[in-house]
Amino acid sequence: xxxxxxxxxxxxxxxxxxxxxxxxxxxxxxxxxxxxxxxxxxxxxxxxxxxxxxxxxxxxxxxxxxxxxxxxxxxxxxxxxxxxxxxxxxxxxxxxxxxxxxxxxxxxxxxxxxxxxxxxxxxxxxxxxxxxxxxxxxxxxxxxxxxxxxxxxxxxxxxxxxxxxxxxxxxxxxxxxxxxxxxxxxxxxxxxxxxxxxxxxxxxxxxxxxxxxxxxxxxxxxxxxxxxxxxxxxxxxxxxxxxxxxxxxxxxxxxxxxxxxxxxxxxxxxxxxxxxxxxxxxxxxxxxxxxxxxxxxxxxxxxxxxxxxxxxxxxxxxxxxxxxxxxxxxxxxxxxxxxxxxxxxxxxxxxxxxxxxxxxxxxxxxxxxxxxxxxxxxxxxxxxxxxxxxxxxxxxx
Numbered sequence: 204x205x206x207x208x209x210x211x212x213x214x215x216x217x218x219x220x221x222x223x224x225x226x227x228x229x230x231x232x233x234x235x236x237x238x239x240x241x242x243x244x245x246x247x248x249x250x251x252x253x254x255x256x257x258x259x260x261x262x263x264x265x266x267x268x269x270x271x272x273x274x275x276x277x278x279x280x281x282x283x284x285x286x287x288x289x290x291x292x293x294x295x296x297x298x299x300x301x302x303x304x305x306x307x308x309x310x311x312x313x314x315x316x317x318x319x320x321x322x323x324x325x326x327x328x329x330x331x332x333x334x335x336x337x338x339x340x341x342x343x344x345x346x347x348x349x350x351x352x353x354x355x356x357x358x359x360x361x362x363x364x365x366x367x368x369x370x371x372x373x374x375x376x377x378x379x380x381x382x383x384x385x386x387x388x389x390x391x392x393x394x395x396x397x398x399x400x401x402x403x404x405x406x407x408x409x410x411x412x413x414x415x416x417x418x419x420x421x422x423x424x425x426x427x428x429x430x431x432x433x434x435x436x437x438x439x440x441x442x443x444x445x446x447x448x449x450x451x452x453x454x455x456x457x458x459x460x461x462x463x464x465x466x467x468x469x470x471x472x473x474x475x476x477x478x479x480x481x482x483x484x485x486x487x488x489x490x491x492x493x494x495x496x497x498x499x500x501x502x503x504x505x506x507x508x509x510x511x512x513x514x515x516x517x518x519x520x521x522x523x524x525x526x527x528x529x530x531x532x533x534x535x536x537x538x539x540x541x542x543x544x545x546x547x548x549x550x551x552x553x554x555x556x557x558x559x560x561x562x563x564x565x566x567x568x569x570x571x572x573x574x575x576x577x578x579x580x581x582x583x584x585x586x587x588x589x590x591x592x593x594x595x596x597x598x599x600x
Contacts, residue, residue: 208368208416210546215416217542218535221426224434225495226538230515230522230530231441232488237516238524239449240481241461243295246286246302247489247515249309252507253278254490255497256313260324262336268343271336272494279490282309283483291478306509313504330503333425340498344429346422353428354410357417371415378408386528386590401528426499434495438531441488446527448484457481458525517578523588532589537574544570 217223229251236242257275262268290301316327325331358367382404384390385397392400421427448454456477459467464474493507500506514537522533548566551557561569587593 206550210543210550211416212418213546214539214543215412215418218412218539219418219420219431219435220538221430221434221499222496223534223538224431224438225492225498226511226514226518227438227492227531227534228434228441228495229489229492229511230518230534231438231445232485232492233515233519234524234526234530235445235448235457235481235485235488238519238526238529239454239457239461240478242291242478242482242485243299244302244482244485245299245509245512245516246304246306247485248507248509248511249282249302249306250279250486250489251493251496251511252306252309252313252502252504253282254493255502255507256325256331257490258494259331259336259497259502262339263324263331268339271339275490275494276487279486280483283486284479287479287482291475291482303509303512306512310504310508325504326502328503328505330501330506333497333499333501336502337425337498341423341429344423346427346429346432348422350419350421351428352417352419354413354417357414359417368415371411375408375411375415378404378411382408383589386526387592430499437491437495441491442527442531449527453477453480461525517574520578520588521581523591526588526590526592529588529590536589540577541570541574544573 229247232250233244233247236244236247254275257278258271261271261274266274286302286305290298293301312321313325313330314328315325316322358371361367381390382401385392385401385404388397420431423429449457456467456472459470459472460474460477460481467474467477496507518533518537519530520533521536522529522531545566548561548569549563552569553559553561553563553566581588585591585593
């Protein structure tokens with residue numbers, strides 16, 4: 204049971220990690236692009252990288268934190284305009300090719316060392332160390348120094364018997380299953396009632412998970428509670444914004460463009476303008492996600508390359524495109540599941556205590572193999588994702 208508890212602790216640390224929240228923010232933006240509007244954007248990493256560069260470079264040049272955030276958003280906004288004007292008339296695979304090419308151009312420009320002035324700003328392939336731009340954000344923390352355990356009252360204060368933990372995890376699984384059923388409209392709830400019940404179930408589930416796997420972190424340090432709380436607060440704000448936007452007439456116009464552009468034109472709608480608005484808004488979410496992603500680490504162009512876009516799409520397909528909660532659920536499942544597979548492989552397949560048939564590098568590769576196979580099975584048997592509605596959306600892959 205101690206081995207299992209260690210695996211669960213590792214998974215819980217990743218679940219609350221600010222980088223997981225940062226990717227969830229970028230996936231929310233990608234959901235506006237792909238889920239609601241049907242734009243096959245394979246360049247979300249470019250928005251993340253440009254937002255991170257604008258933020259970090261502004262701080263290193265001595266500009267205030269708020270101005271740095273605005274600069275990062277402005278750069279992403281301009282990039283969306285430059286990318287969208289010549290390409291939004293393209294559809295499907297053609298748009299995907301252009302966007303991934305644009306993202307690679309941004310990454311290689313960040314890596315370039317030929318132009319000295321640019322290299323002094325971006326740091327080339329080595330990037331910009333986090334210590335150069337992190338302090339203004341860290342100094343805003345009112346959490347103080349020291350460490351905090353969440354929850355302070357946990358299973359260790361009751362009993363160390365494995366029976367309590369097994370029963371607790373059984374309840375967690377039941378709560379998650381119930382929430383998924385409600386989210387998919389299988390429990391006869393709709394509107395405000397469904398939102399309230401889902402919020403309550405989510406809160407109870409989170410508290411119970413923290414009770415079973417308490418997490419101890421620094422209050423203000425790198426990957427501490429200050430970074431974590433701010434990142435997940437931005438996720439919550441992003442979900443509320445998307446909820447409001449998608450339930451407005453503009454949100455219905457997005458879905459109309461996704462389903463049939465010609466029909467929307469026949470109704471007098473400016474399809475190009477709607478697509479551009481979606482590209483800009485989703486790109487701004489990506490820029491914010493990029494800023495939060497690099498705060499605990501550093502700005503490196505290869506760390507925000509095309510693999511991040513593929514991670515975002517994996518999370519979106521897992522959780523369900525064109526849903527409010529799908530990006531967050533998918534991000535948690537992807538990152539927590541991957542770390543869980545690595546921890547299980549390290550414990551049981553790379554240890555003299557059980558089996559020793561893999562090394563550390565192989566367990567990480569094994570995790571991606573399992574995730575890839577799981578994604579293929581999901582696309583085949585449930586292409587709309589966990590929370591998606593097959594009556595509304597089905598992907599041809």
